[in-house]
Amino acid sequence: MNYSFDFQSVTRNLGPLFDGLAVTLQLTVAANAIGLTLGFVLALLLMSPWRLMRLPVTLFVEFFRCTPALVQIIWFFYCVPMLFNVFLGSITMGILALGFNLAAFNAEAYRASIQAVPREQLDAGIALGLNPVQRILYIVLPTAFRASIPVLLTNGIVIFQQSALVAIVAVQDLMYQAKSLATQTYRPIETFSVAALIYFAVSFPVTQLVDYLERRRLAVAG
């Protein structure tokens, strides 16, 4: 292969890529805001003693966990407007699709760590006279929330990467900008390599942070 690399064609055009990154980060932050809050509410509903409350939530969570994110995004963009006659702007629709997807995964993370709080901790709470609400507020949630942080962060960074999928419905994120730049410059190798590097540069510190938190948690538990 005698391809001569020309990274300047990309470095000259970093502006649009960074504009795209800003949109990507906006999608990520907003989706995480939905994912962290809605996910928590969903987790509580998943553990509800009433089956009528659990059933729809289980369906919601399993729908988002068991279908490809790409299909969910396309469904949001094309089917929701046709079925319900609403379209809220492409970024908002992207945020909702990614946010609901993340909420489903985070709900499972919250549920797992809430249920992993040892029964003995609750017994100790009863023995100390704490009422059920106090036991949840002061024992279960702080312990469970700490335990779920690594998974929540991992899910959050996965959504950062999944957000590249919204380029397909013309949200002008990093991936979208990279695609148009590659078409303009006829330099797909250089453009997509730089785009990948930008995704990597954001994700890598977070995965390292997750590793660090995991190690520290294991050290504390041991």
Add this chain to the structure above:
Amino acid sequence: MRDQPAAPLVSASGLQKSYGALKVLKGIDLTMKPGERLVVIGPSGGGKSTLLRVMMGLETINGGSVTLAGKPYIRAGATPARTVIDIAVRRSIGMVFQHYTLFPHLNVMQNLILAPCKVRGEKKAKASERAAALLSRFGLGEKLAAYPSQLSGGQKQRVAIARALMLDPKLMLFDEVTSALDPELVGEVEQVILQLAKQDMPMMIVTHDMWFAKNIASRVLFCAGGVIVEDGPPEQVLGSPKEERTRDFIDRVFHIRQ
């Protein structure tokens, strides 16, 4: 000691507890006078820990009732799910568990003052003062800011005892509190319990440590197969048991320990 019938501190009658088809407690009657220190011994699965958990109100029951200082606080309903537990009375009982059960996200001081502040509405400054005094009495004066993960098993268990004492219990329950400890840490925890015994704290202790049982008990119960097989002063139950089942158990325990 039966000449003056003091009003019982605890009185349990007909306690029954089943897990599905498995009957763990088969009708236990028990009275305990103020200042008594009951040690419950017996084989694993004999119901001694379950008995303690029932007294604490951690279990539903299939039959029977328990009173504390004359006030009934646990009563079986038509089904185990309907077991009636008086929470106000239950609050005057403290319990320490085998596995420490300190709250890992709170430091030692916060572990101690959580319940007094939240349950009794005590002022934080006041509770902290009491906690600091209690901890220094237990040799933990340096550990107020430490987190449970930074403590040894013996220290954790002493903190757990202090935490239970913060609510001024009328009765303390100890459920195999030294079983999870390394042998060299057992002594420091038992010393703390002996200290409480000197102050006439009524207590019920489940233990496998016969030396400790002999040292602290004012009365020993041998519990096996869901019933109390023998009940008497430590010299009798541990020294010359009347019942054959008790004798078998004591012989086996002391053989293993030789």
